[in-house]
Amino acid sequence: MSAETIQFELVSPEAKLFAEPVKMATIPGDEGQFGIGPDHCALVASLKPGVVTLTKADGTVQKIFITGGFADVTNTLCTILAEQAEEVSNMDQASIEKDVKNLNEDLATASEPADKRRIQKRLDLAKARLSAVTGQLVV
Secondary structure, X not given: OXXXXXXXXXXXXXXXXXEEEXXXXXXXXXXXXXXXXXXXXXXXXXXXXXXXXXXXXXXXXXXXXXXXXXXXXXXXXXXXXXXXEEEHHHOOHHHHHHHHHHHHHHHHHOOOHHHHHHHHHHHHHHHHHHHHHXXXXXX
């Protein structure tokens, strides 16, 4: 690891998805998106669903969708503990669009408040996944 990079690790309950030095990481925090680079100040942040964008030491960019979690940052290491995570390049846009359509229909027919809240939560996550794939805000 050079002075121009910070060690970055992204771990989900299933596996360690990423562990290597990066020049920059952009992370979806609950309080807004933030960037992490070498010699960053220490912090712990809760994360919302969104895309973690990693600029590797060679300049290539990798994008990983997370459903939330926590980031732990020191001046030499950034670790994300994600609830769930998947490579954006592996996500199927047509399948996600179908999920959004079905969840919208389910929400329209739900009558119980608890059902509406549960469906709305799933719909919000599906919309976040669709935004990750398309690169556009889905409302």
